Amino acid sequence: MKEKFYNYIQRLQDTITSKLEEVDGKATFQEDLWERKEGGGGRTRVIENGNVFEKGGVNISAVHGELPKAMQGYFNVNDCDFFACGLSLVLHPKNPMVPTVHANWRYFEMYDNQGAIIDSWFGGGQDLTPYYLFEEDAKHFHRICKKACDIHHPKFYSEYKKKCDDYFYNSHRGEARGLGGLFFDYCKAKENFTMKDWYNFVTEVGDSFLEAYVPIVEKRKTLPYTSEQREWQEIRRGRYVEFNLVHDKGTLFGLKTNGRIESILMSLPPTVQWKYDHHPKPGSEEEKLLEVLKNPKDWV
Numbered sequence: 001m002k003e004k005f006y007n008y009i010q011r012l013q014d015t016i017t018s019k020l021e022e023v024d025g026k027a028t029f030q031e032d033l034w035e036r037k038e039g040g041g042g043r044t045r046v047i048e049n050g051n052v053f054e055k056g057g058v059n060i061s062a063v064h065g066e067l068p069k070a071m072q073g074y075f076n077v078n079d080c081d082f083f084a085c086g087l088s089l090v091l092h093p094k095n096p097m098v099p100t101v102h103a104n105w106r107y108f109e110m111y112d113n114q115g116a117i118i119d120s121w122f123g124g125g126q127d128l129t130p131y132y133l134f135e136e137d138a139k140h141f142h143r144i145c146k147k148a149c150d151i152h153h154p155k156f157y158s159e160y161k162k163k164c165d166d167y168f169y170n171s172h173r174g175e176a177r178g179l180g181g182l183f184f185d186y187c188k189a190k191e192n193f194t195m196k197d198w199y200n201f202v203t204e205v206g207d208s209f210l211e212a213y214v215p216i217v218e219k220r221k222t223l224p225y226t227s228e229q230r231e232w233q234e235i236r237r238g239r240y241v242e243f244n245l246v247h248d249k250g251t252l253f254g255l256k257t258n259g260r261i262e263s264i265l266m267s268l269p270p271t272v273q274w275k276y277d278h279h280p281k282p283g284s285e286e287e288k289l290l291e292v293l294k295n296p297k298d299w300v
Contacts, residue, residue, distance in 0.1 A: 096233035129178030
């Protein structure tokens with residue numbers, strides 16, 4: 001399974017980066033191949049200063065070795081080895097009318113002292129973080145997420161949409177990071193749903209990403225915007241940074257397993273602001289977004 005999934009994310013990285021370069025029309029992805037001394041490595045691709053994307057990355061990695069002590073406690077296991085691979089992407093557009101997007105699809109195995117698999121699971125998801133609310137964009141993104149889920153189980157969308165709303169939540173702010181999407185983790189073999197079934201589901205979601213995001217980018221990338229709207233974008237990016245550094249499990253896992261720091265922190269936007277006690281004007285488009293972030297909606 002691990003070879004099969006790693007081959008899949010290699011192909012998916014090529015597909016996504018090629019399409020995003022086409023959408024941007026100017027910038028191309030810089031590629032870095034890196035190795036982890038404890039075992040494994042990855043292929044990082046970063047795009048910067050484009051027509052559309054101010055900064056973004058589409059990274060794959062496959063790392064293995066002894067599970068660090070800090071993560072043993074997290075998983076409640078004793079000494080064991082692990083393998084983890086996945087694709088992680090974040091795109092920060094220049095135009096504040098275009099939403100930031102994040103996605104991740106991953107596979108994990110743990111082994112006993114004889115090298116036998118003692119546990120394995122899939123995880124992942126994709127979520128949208130706009131700076132200005134276009135309800136038709138939110139509905140489109142969630143509609144594509146639901147379509148991918150419905151192929152595999154009628155309850156997956158509602159379950160993983162709620163988990164996304166719960167996970168991508170800045171509890172210290174009392175607001176969601178964005179408009180959600182899907183989040184699933186610890187997807188293990190169970191009665192009537194094998195690891196092959198989970199593979200088919202996760203790859204279905206991965207294959208749906210461009211259909212969910214690119215039409216939104218194409219629709220919004222040439223809209224005019226003001227310096228004040230750009231400032232709001234940078235303030236909201238601050239909330240994005242807060243989530244990734246305070247709450248995100250993927251960031252924690254990368255740091256605890258001696259991952260490549262440039263690849264882990266690729267998710268952070270290039271320019272950001274923290275204004276003291278900032279509040280948008282009553283009745284403004286900015287306040288309209290905040291209301292939705294404080295009260296998640298059912299978009300489909």
